[in-house]
Structures are given as C-alpha cells and as structure tokens.
C-alpha cells in the first residue's frame with residue numbers, strides 16, 4: 001500500500017488546529033519555521049512523566065499487543081489484521097481513514113464494541129474530578145483532552161461505522177497512593193525514548209497500574225463535543241466539518257488565513273526577526289494587518305503585562321501598544337501610593353513610557369516604597385532558590401502521583417558590611433532517592449545559624465516548603481528529626497516568625513524598566529537592571545567571582561576568577577550559556593538549555609532519574625545544575641545590590 005505519510009491530520013495536528021488552524025501550515029515546515037514546541041517536545045514529555053505513565057497504563061492489560069510498526073501503511077495493515085479477531089487489546093493501533101491517521105493509546109475490541117482509551121500524563125483527582133467547569137460545561141482545563149478524545153472517537157467511527165464506541169481517559173490519580181516502594185525506578189527510558197519496564201516478580205503489575213491510574217469514562221463529554229459546534233480562533237463549526245476542512249488544507253499545504261488575536265501571544269511559531277528560521281507569528285501579523293517589519297518596533301498589545309483585555313483591543317482594531325488609551329487600561333491613580341506600583345500603573349508605563357518626573361535614567365524606581373520595605377530587612381541577608389520537579393510515579397509507598405520533589409537549592413549570603421559569598425548548596429539526584437527530607441535538613445543547617453532575612457524570588461519556595469511540611473506530617477515512616485524540621489519549616493513559611501520575603505513582589509511594586517515588558521521574572525529583571533546599574537556592572541566585570549580574594553563561590557572557584565559581564569555580554573545567564581556546552585556530556589551537548597533555562601533543570605533531573613547515563617555524563621549534568629542554581633541566587637544578590645547602590649540615589 002502506498003501511503004503519503006506526511007499529509008494526514010493526526011491527533012497532534014488536530015490539537016494544533018484547534019489552537020489555531022494557521023499553525024498547521026507552519027508545523028509542516030520544521031526546516032523553514034521556528035517551532036519552540038518541537039524543540040521541547042521530548043523534554044516536556046520526559047519532565048511530565050509521559051513515557052512512564054504510558055508504559056504503566058499498558059500494564060493494566062497483560063494480554064495487550066503492541067503495534068510496533070512505524071510506517072503508517074504497515075502499522076495500519078497490522079492493526080487491520082489483528083482487528084479481524086473478535087476480542088483483542090491493542091496498544092498503539094493505527095487507524096487510517098480519508099485524510100486522517102491516528103495511533104490510539106489503547107484500543108479494546110469485544111465483538112462489535114470498541115473501547116478507546118487515551119492515556120494522559122495529567123494529574124487527576126478522582127475525589128474531586130474537575131471535568132465540568134464551575135459554570136457548567138466542560139472545564140477549560142479539560143476541554144483540550146476531551147476534544148482530543150472526541151476527534152479520535154470520530155475518526156475511529158469513520159473507519160468502523162458499524163461498531164459501538166465508548167471512550168475513556170486514563171490518568172494518574174492523585175487521590176490514590178502507592179502501596180509499594182520504588183515504582184519510580186521501575187520505568188527507565190532506554191534508547192530512542194523506549195520505556196524499559198522492570199517490575200519485581202513479587203509485585204502485581206496489573207494491580208499497580210489500577211491503583212495509580214484511573215480510567216474515566218468520557219462518553220457524555222465526547223457526545224457534547226461532537227454534538228455542538230466547537231470554537232477555535234475566529235470561528236466555530238461541527239468537529240466533523242472543521243476536521244475535514246483542516247485535513248484538506250493540510251493535505252494540500254494551503255495556509256488557512258490567519259485569524260490573529262490574543263491567542264497569538266502563546267504561539268510557538270514566534271521567533272525573533274532575522275533568525276535563520278522564519279517567524280510564523282510575524283508572517284501572520286504582517287499578512288493580517290498589512291504590516292512591515294518596523295510596525296513591530298514599539299511592541300504589540302500582546303506585550304501588555306498581565307492584561308486580560310487583549311482580545312477586546314484586537315477586536316477594536318487596536319494592535320500596537322502605543323494605540324492603547326488610558327481608558328483601555330482601566331481606572332487607576334496617576335501616582336503610586338505606599339503600596340507601590342499597581343498592575344494598571346505598570347501597564348500604563350508600558351504604553352506611555354516613564355514620565356520625565358519619574359525617570360531615573362531609563363527606568364522607574366519607587367524610592368519611597370523601597371525605603372519603607374528595605375528598612376524592615378535585617379542582615380545577614382539569605383538568598384535561596386530551589387530546583388524542583390513533579391514526578392508522575394511515586395518514589396515510596398504512601399506517596400501519590402505528581403508529588404513535588406525538591407532536589408536542589410543554592411544559598412548566597414550578604415552581610416551588613418556588603419560582603420557576599422556563596423554560602424551553601426544541596427543537590428540529590430540519585431535515582432530512586434526521595435530527596436525532600438534531606439533537602440529540608442540541609443536548608444535548616446544553612447539558615448539556622450542566625451536569624452537573618454530570607455529572600456526568595458516568587459512564591460515557589462514557599463509552596464515547596466509547605467509541601468515538605470505536609471509530607472513530614474502525613475506520610476508513613478517520617479524521619480527521626482521530623483518534629484525539628486516541621487518547626488523549622490513553619491517558622492520560614494507564610495505566617496511564620498521568619499517568613500521568607502518575595503523579591504519578585506518587591507520588583508513588581510518598585511522597579512520598572514521597559515525591557516522587562518512589565519514582567520518580573522528574574523531573567524527579565526536581571527539583564528534590564530544591569531543595563532542601568534553601572535556600579536553593580538563595575539563589580540562584576542572584574543574577575544572577582546570565585547577568585548581567592550574575591551567573592552567566594554562553590555562552583556566557579558578558580559585562581560583567575562570569573563567575570564560575569566563584559567563589554568559585549570551584559571547578561572549573566574547568556575554568559576553561563578557560553579559555558580554550558582563544555583559541561584554537558586556529548587549525548588546532550590546540543591541541549592545547552594538544560595542549564596541555561598530554569599524549567600530545563602526539572603528535565604535534567606528527570607534524565608538523571610530515568611535515563612542510562614555514564615558516570616562522567618552524570619557528573620557533568622550535576623556540575624551544570626549546580627552552576628545554574630548558583631547563578632539564580634547570585635542574580636538575586638546582584639538585583640538587591642543594584643537597588644542599594646544604583647537605584648537608591650533616586
């Protein structure tokens with residue numbers, strides 16, 4: 001059978017088209033258009049535990065047969081051959097009909113009845129199943145999963161019109177806990193992303209899968225999706241109709257006219273102009289608005305920080321940020337009060353720039369807010385940052401799927417005399433070792449030496465420590481020092497006597513630089529503030545970091561010292577990226593994002609847990625993780641120094 005493998009509407013392409021039909025055109029040209037999702041697909045699947053959940057699901061059906069053929073034609077032929085049997089369970093069967101081709105996760109055939117099961121690495125709580133939204137209908141969070149299942153059901157029905165189909169989702173269930181230890185390590189990732197399952201003989205694999213994964217019948221929701229028009233950007237139609245339109249456009253490589261809107265803000269085909277791979281985003285906006293390159297120069301309304309009315313503006317024909325009026329933003333005071341910049345005031349600064357009265361030299365700094373808040377800080381200052389992961393399969397008996405795992409922290413200290421040092425760190429990436437209690441113990445050892453202020457960036461650290469507190473209180477077999485750790489964590493978390501201070505909130509209230517586009521992520525604030533903080537730049541352009549008489553560092557120590565900025569790179573994260581390549585093992589040397597990109601630390605952790613890697617390779621990834629996390633807390637130090645030395649004078 002001759003089959004053109006490139007031009008079918010698959011389930012992932014259907015999902016893409018629901019987000020925006022124009023994406024189909026760009027998705028078919030990976031060598032021509034930049035696609036951030038494509039780059040991250042494997043890593044995202046790894047980090048969220050998709051491979052392991054898929055393998056676990058199959059254990060529920062010990063008689064299931066895997067369709068291993070890769071080519072569309074061979075896989076389809078094999079599937080048809082097996083489906084001649086009356087009763088069978090197939091994994092990854094291929095269904096090809098018209099311009100549609102799908103691989104179903106699990107298909108159970110019993111006579112003329114099919115059960116289609118879509119396995120999702122999405123945490124689900126059977127005690128609180130939130131498939132329906134608060135205002136009725138399918139919740140926004142679940143809708144893409146139900147639409148995916150509905151599409152597959154519809155395609156299967158086209159292929160086998162005489163059968164009765166029932167549809168289910170299978171997901172890790174947070175309401176259930178593991179009854180055995182070490183599940184996490186029973187599913188390793190082998191070559192070519194294959195999961196190698198090694199279940200000890202004494203464990204009932206079927207029972208294990210039934211405990212941790214819940215199968216949810218979604219027939220009623222699938223019927224809802226198939227029985228009413230579904231919405232997509234700038235249009236709606238019955239799934240059967242729109243799927244046919246999209247499939248035909250994809251087959252003929254026709255670009256569906258872009259319907260630009262707020263959804264373009266998350267478009268994966270957006271890339272800086274001038275890169276080797278083209279930016280689909282810029283192409284769409286030019287096409288829709290008859291723009292040229294320079295029309296993007298001042299920014300679009302999509303850049304407005306934390307603004308919910310983007311679609312409304314676009315509907316009114318307002319596309320550029322400088323077309324936005326004060327009324328569009330809302331009602332707000334001209335001047336910030338003692339609570340610092342409000343959300344709307346930040347948005348307005350983005351639109352009109354910084355008024356001359358408040359311009360501190362290309363940026364805004366609310367000195368009165370800063371003075372009041374910084375006066376309450378007391379030395380030593382402790383800067384902490386965590387790297388964490390949410391692992392699909394539990395480490396130990398008693399744990400639930402998707403528990404937070406805290407595997408790394410870094411700690412910098414600043415004293416009243418202005419001296420700074422990288423004081424400590426923790427990392428535990430041993431396969432199968434649950435690190436949270438050792439993490440809390442190490443953090444206690446770092447912070448218990450004095451009563452200085454503890455700073456974090458965003459609420460994440462508080463969330464993680466609260467999680468460990470709960471785990472210590474609720475899980476079986478707590479460590480001997482559980483009470484001590486609980487007391488320590490209570491003091492540090494929200495409401496405690498030594499509650500951590502969130503520097504991200506401080507930045508949001510007190511500091512604005514146009515380069516941050518209103519955002520307050522540390523990777524937005526650091527490069528922006530270093531542009532204007534000449535005193536801090538001067539400190540770090542000298543090779544003092546890690547030098548014998550410079551700023552003590554655990555991971556950058558050398559006789560020559562390390563300079564974080566120079567005339568060309570005024571951005572420490574870019575500097576680290578330059579170093580990243582040398583540290584990674586050959587097998588992942590192209591993935592420098594593993595250590596130069598925050599979220600990728602969780603992926604690195606997943607690789608260290610589940611992939612076979614040489615000791616040399618592991619050591620390199622660990623070294624890279626340590627350097628990355630050290631920079632995160634150093635970045636917090638640099639920003640506070642900039643507020644103290646450079647911004648303070650305003």
Ligand code: SF4
Nearest residue numbers: 020258264267281284
């Ligand atoms: S830029 Fe907007 S219209 Fe174009 S593909 Fe992306 S989401 Fe669709």
